[in-house]
Structure formats: C-alpha cells, structure tokens
Amino acid sequence: MKTVELSKRLVKAKNPCANGFRWMLRHHPDGHDYQPLLDALVADGRVNDACWLLDQFGATSDVLRLETLSAEVVVFAGSIEVAGDIDVAGMVRAGGGVRAGGSIRTGAHLVAGTSIVAEGTIDAESVSAGADVHANSIVVTAGVRAGGGLRCSQSLFCHTDLDVAEQAMVGGMLVAGGRVRVGRSLRVRGELRSGLEVRAGDGIQVDGAIECGSHLEAGWGIRSGGDIVAAGAIRVGESLLAQGDLRAGADYGIYAGLEVQRANWDTSARVSAAVEPENLLSGHWVGRGGL
Incomplete structure (x- = not known):
C-alpha cells in the first residue's frame, strides 16, 4: 500500500477548520500516514473531516480487497473491491472506485471518485460516481449522479434527480422524483416516469x-x-413516435424537427401517435404507426 504522510504543515496549507486542525494537533501532532489518519478521523466520529481531507489530497492507487465489507462508515483514499456484499450503516466514500460481487447497501451516501459497480442491488441514500455506475437494480432515497454512463439491468428508483453524463440504459422501470438528465442516449425497457423534466442529448427510446x-x-x-x-x-430535434397518446401540458406545444430543415420534415421529422395532437406546432404528421 502506498504511504502518503500528511504533516501538520501540509494540512495547515489547505486552510482546515479550526476545530479539525486542533484535533489533529492533539492526536497527531507529528503528522500521520494518509489512510491511517482518515481511519482515525472516522473512528472518532469526524466523518466530515475525513471527507474534507480526501477532497484536499485526492485519491491514491491503493486497493482495499475483502471478501465482504461490514462497517459503520468507510472513507478510503483508494479503490474498494469486495467479492461479496458491502453493508455499511453510514457513508461509503472512496477516492477511486467501488466494486462489489454482490449488493451494496449503505445508510447514507455512496460516493466514488471513479466507477461504482455492483453485481446485485445498490441501495443507498444517494449515489455519486466520477465515472460509470453499473448495477443489477438501483434504489436510492435521494439522487443518482454518474460522471460516465449508467447501466441498470432491472429497475431504477430515485426520489430526486438522475444525472448521467453519457449513455443510460435501464432494463426495467425508471422512476425519478426529480429531473432526468442524460448527456447522450436514454434507453428504458419498462416505463419512464419523472416528477420534473426529462432531457437527453441524443435519443430517448422507451418500451413502455x-x-x-x-x-x-x-x-x-x-x-x-x-x-x-x-x-x-x-x-425533439428529429422524429417523435408514440404508440399511444401524445400530449403536452396545457398551453404548451409539441415540436418535432427542430434540428431538421422543413424541406426534410417528411423523412426526418415524422410524428406519429394514436390521435393527432391539437398542439403539434412543428414536424410532419404521418398518422398512427407511421414510423
């Protein structure tokens, strides 16, 4: 494991809070290796200070490999790789990635500097990854953020926002209480329900x-x-298809072909639904089953 020693001078240069710096002077006046200092802060209930330290000094290349992981709180500067389940009462925070051969369950936030991968379910207060998020299913009481792509084999439920920088694929239902924002394409094999807006940089395909x-x-x-x-x-920039009804809100319009010249609407800005909507303001209506 790589040793990174944090001296009093290095920590002070980051402008720590007075209370946290006094704790370090009292408990570790001569400095301490990086990860043992994080462990000591967590053991003393100073989880926010441990997270602050990780924010300041960043990730390491260390890897914590375990068969299972059960703890109150985990703050690790490197990556976490667990063959089975991760079951933590509070927060899991990693400077690198988090990978589990089983499920990941946390009572608070699940945060990784790179990818989060679970062969089973991710069940957490919130999920935030600097890169991809992959899981069999995802259930969170707040939001999900992926700095890369997202792949969820079954359903995904989050009570606030879903924010994915690249592509997102959900094998079941996708239910978000807040916004759904996807940088590239969004594919959902069940229904898609969002309490606020849904935006995708490329296309949206939903089976339900x-x-x-x-x-x-x-x-x-x-x-x-x-x-x-x-x-x-x-x-939509191009075409719009609904096998059922196509309805916008009261006094709002439906716009297809916003990225297509009007001369090409009949081929590249086609609109189809069970019934032609009254508020279709752009695009070429082709009737039911027209795409």
Missing part, C-alpha cells in the same frame, strides 16, 4: 409509457411503446 412532470426534450428523436405525456412542452 413516458410520463414527465415538466418539459420533455431530446436532441434526436423520442420513441415510446405507450403514451407520451408531459406537463410541459415536448421538443
């Missing part, structure tokens, strides 16, 4: 219905195997 609590937007097109219903406007 789409229900959106605000605006619905895709840089390319949207295809749904059921209804598409939004409380706000519906805007």
Whole structure:
C-alpha cells in the first residue's frame, strides 16, 4: 500500500477548520500516514473531516480487497473491491472506485471518485460516481449522479434527480422524483416516469409509457411503446413516435424537427401517435404507426 504522510504543515496549507486542525494537533501532532489518519478521523466520529481531507489530497492507487465489507462508515483514499456484499450503516466514500460481487447497501451516501459497480442491488441514500455506475437494480432515497454512463439491468428508483453524463440504459422501470438528465442516449425497457423534466442529448427510446412532470426534450428523436405525456412542452430535434397518446401540458406545444430543415420534415421529422395532437406546432404528421 502506498504511504502518503500528511504533516501538520501540509494540512495547515489547505486552510482546515479550526476545530479539525486542533484535533489533529492533539492526536497527531507529528503528522500521520494518509489512510491511517482518515481511519482515525472516522473512528472518532469526524466523518466530515475525513471527507474534507480526501477532497484536499485526492485519491491514491491503493486497493482495499475483502471478501465482504461490514462497517459503520468507510472513507478510503483508494479503490474498494469486495467479492461479496458491502453493508455499511453510514457513508461509503472512496477516492477511486467501488466494486462489489454482490449488493451494496449503505445508510447514507455512496460516493466514488471513479466507477461504482455492483453485481446485485445498490441501495443507498444517494449515489455519486466520477465515472460509470453499473448495477443489477438501483434504489436510492435521494439522487443518482454518474460522471460516465449508467447501466441498470432491472429497475431504477430515485426520489430526486438522475444525472448521467453519457449513455443510460435501464432494463426495467425508471422512476425519478426529480429531473432526468442524460448527456447522450436514454434507453428504458419498462416505463419512464419523472416528477420534473426529462432531457437527453441524443435519443430517448422507451418500451413502455413516458410520463414527465415538466418539459420533455431530446436532441434526436423520442420513441415510446405507450403514451407520451408531459406537463410541459415536448421538443425533439428529429422524429417523435408514440404508440399511444401524445400530449403536452396545457398551453404548451409539441415540436418535432427542430434540428431538421422543413424541406426534410417528411423523412426526418415524422410524428406519429394514436390521435393527432391539437398542439403539434412543428414536424410532419404521418398518422398512427407511421414510423
């Protein structure tokens, strides 16, 4: 394991809070190796100070490998690799990645500087990864943020926002109480329900219905195997297909072909649904099953 020694001078240069710096002077006046200092802070209930220290001095290349992991709180500067389950009462924070051959369950935030991977379920207060998030299923009481892509083999439930920088694929239902923002394409094999807006930089394909609590937007097109219903406007760069109804909110419009010349609407800005919506303001209506 790589040794990183944090002296009093190095820590003071980062402008720590007075209380935390006094703790270090009292307990470790001559400095301490990085990870043992993080462990000591956590053991003394100073989890926020441990996270602050990790923010200041960053990740290491160390890897913690275990068969299972059970603890009150974990703050580790490197990566965590567990063959079975991770079961932690409070926060799990890693400077690198977190990987489990089973499920990951935390009573607070699950945070990784790179990827989070679980062969089973991720069950946490919130999930934040600097890179990809992969799991069999995801259930969080707050939000999910992936700095890379997201792949969830079954359903994903979060009570606030889902924010994915690249592509997102969900094998079951996707239910978010807040916003759904995906940098590239969004693929959902069940239903998609969002309490606020849904935005994807590329396309959105959903096998079931789409229900959106605000605006619905895709840089390319949207295809749904059921209804598409939004409380706000519906805007797509190219074509728009609903096997069921297509409805925007009261006094809002439906706009297809926003990235297509009008001369090409009949081929690249086609709109299809069970019934032609009255508030279709751009795009080429082709009737039911027209895409």
